[in-house]
Amino acid sequence: MIHNEKEAYEVYCAYAHHIGFSVRKEHDTFWPNSRNLKMKDFVCGKTGFKKELNVAQTVKYKRIGTRSGCLTIIGYAIDVKGDWTFKKFIESHKHSLANPGDKHLLLSSRKISEFNANVLRSMTQLGIRPRDVFNFLATKVGGVENLKCTKIDVFNLIQREKRYKIENDDANALLQLFIERCADDSMFE
Incomplete structure (x- = not known):
């Protein structure tokens, strides 16, 4: 059901x-x-x-x-x-x-598991290239076809998280700047 x-x-x-x-x-x-x-x-x-x-x-x-x-x-x-x-x-x-060897490339079948995403995040934060992390994960699960994602999916995940972090940090830095200027400058009151 x-x-x-x-x-x-x-x-x-x-x-x-x-x-x-x-x-x-x-x-x-x-x-x-x-x-x-x-x-x-x-x-x-x-x-x-x-x-x-x-x-x-x-x-x-x-x-x-x-x-x-x-x-x-x-x-x-x-x-x-x-x-x-x-x-x-x-x-x-x-x-x-x-074909059975190409099924892992189907768009609706591709998804990075939460465990693999966490491994990917931690290893790239240590300075390991995403390509090498992808190859490591593929080796651990017995091949690329068992990983259920492609290298492009891995690169997209890393880029999306970098962009999100930069956007949030920039917005927070700008907000902090305005708060500091409000305290120092009477024009902002």
Whole structure:
């Protein structure tokens, strides 16, 4: 029995990883006059088609289209009490599925565990390069495919935390500066 959106997403992601496709969240329908979910759909990552660009619009880089019009979907209906039930399930893919050796690269399967994130933080704070920490973690779990993340995920985690720390420190330093100037300068009173 599914009890909430997070649980539904995790169950479907586990199924998708086993089969060999990626998942994304799709349609939300809400009960009238509330923010409570009424229906929720999860689809294959290749569902739909890429939007066509304007002819007049120029782009610097053109990405390869990854969408193939796949019809795979799982839909849930959520009643007023919050109980989740299956509404629809279509399992037909219009594309090839991931090979067993490539399943760890699927976007919905990638996640840095809290333990690995803590190891990553502590080792990079000691001055070890993120690439070396990634290789260390991959060795410890028996290979990159068992790590459930990529080097890019590791670099993104480190950069996001550095940026957050810098932004918070800058804001706090500016706030402290204003507080000091208020105390010293009568103009700020």
